[in-house]
Amino acid sequence: MTVEINHRVITVNEGxxxxxxxxxxxxxTGVGQAVAVDNTVVTKAQxxxxxxxxxxxxxxxxxxxxx
Amino acid sequence: xxxxxxxxGQERIARASVLIVGLGGLGAPVATYLTxxxxxxxxxxxxxxxxxxxxxxxxxxxxxxIGRPKTEAARExxxxxxxxxxxxxxxxxxxxxxxxALVSRYDLVVDCCDNFPTRFLIDDCCARAGVxxxxxxxxxxxxxxxxxxxxxxxxxxxxxxxREAMCALPRVTAxxxxxxxxxxxxxxxxEALKILAGFGSPFEGRLFHIDLxxxxxxxxxx
Numbered sequence: 355m356t357v358e359i360n361h362r363v364i365t366v367n368e369g370x371x372x373x374x375x376x377x378x379x380x381x382x383t384g385v386g387q388a389v390a391v392d393n394t395v396v397t398k399a400q401x402x403x404x405x406x407x408x409x410x411x412x413x414x415x416x417x418x419x420x421x
Numbered sequence: 422x423x424x425x426x427x428x429x430g431q432e433r434i435a436r437a438s439v440l441i442v443g444l445g446g447l448g449a450p451v452a453t454y455l456t457x458x459x460x461x462x463x464x465x466x467x468x469x470x471x472x473x474x475x476x477x478x479x480x481x482x483x484x485x486x487i488g489r490p491k492t493e494a495a496r497e498x499x500x501x502x503x504x505x506x507x508x509x510x511x512x513x514x515x516x517x518x519x520x521x522a523l524v525s526r527y528d529l530v531v532d533c534c535d536n537f538p539t540r541f542l543i544d545d546c547c548a549r550a551g552v553x554x555x556x557x558x559x560x561x562x563x564x565x566x567x568x569x570x571x572x573x574x575x576x577x578x579x580x581x582x583x584r585e586a587m588c589a590l591p592r593v594t595a596x597x598x599x600x601x602x603x604x605x606x607x608x609x610x611x612e613a614l615k616i617l618a619g620f621g622s623p624f625e626g627r628l629f630h631i632d633l634x635x636x637x638x639x640x641x642x643x
Binding site for chain 1: 443445446447448532533534535536537540557558559560561563564565579580581582583586587590592593596597602628630635637639640641642643
């Protein structure tokens with residue numbers, strides 16, 4: 355299964371089925387990060403149960419604090 | 422004059438009041454464009470003084486103003502642009518002690534600050550006062566914009582629920598290239614004018630992100 359994450363196509367690890375697992379595998383800490391699937395935000399409370407599927411487009415935007 | 426704005430829209434801008442929190446890289450273009458557009462009253466909140474390292478991106482200031490409070494230095498430049506706008510100076514910046522009172526004096530708040538605790542403070546105060554706010558934030562080569570607490574009451578803390586963890590993150594010192602706040606601040610000013618004058622579609626319920634290294638953009642909805 356492949357998904358796109360931040361404009362980059364990756365092959366999902368064997369056994370990785372949820373958004374939470376995928377984010378962890380890809381090294382995202384989840385702190386201060388907004389995550390969207392196909393451009394719609396998936397709230398952090400839903401990451402553990404959100405099933406990933408082939409071809410999904412995932413966007414992770416890290417909160418920045420500069421001004 | 423643009424048809425979408427018209428005399429009625431211009432009149433609404435002339436009667437409007439806006440609080441700008443932070444007079445750094447973002448605050449400079451936001452204050453400049455809102456003053457240029459003829460905003461009636463602008464609050465300038467920042468506790469900092471001008472330093473040499475600011476000048477690469479904080480286009481309100483000059484070398485001769487180094488060491489002076491940003492609120493005063495900014496007013497000098499902005500007042501020279503237009504005698505129409507009244508400026509309220511808050512050289513103590515936005516603090517937990519004054520935030521509710523300050524926010525409630527304005528129609529709109531523009532977030533140009535440089536830290537997470539102040540952003541969450543704006544989020545709280547604007548929710549309590551029923552005041553919309555325009556979020557802008559930058560880091561290195563990228564920036565983001567959104568509008569919170571407008572018609573749907575969507576909040577920054579809905580998008581980023583990790584308040585404590587974010588406020589505890591170490592202060593980032595990597596900096597930013599000068600044009601990043603120019604891009605993001607100009608979008609914030611545009612959103613401010615849309616909300617104040619009542620034209621276009623304010624960018625509520627969406628987050629815009631741009632990376633100037635690649636010029637890749639993302640818009641996510643929530």
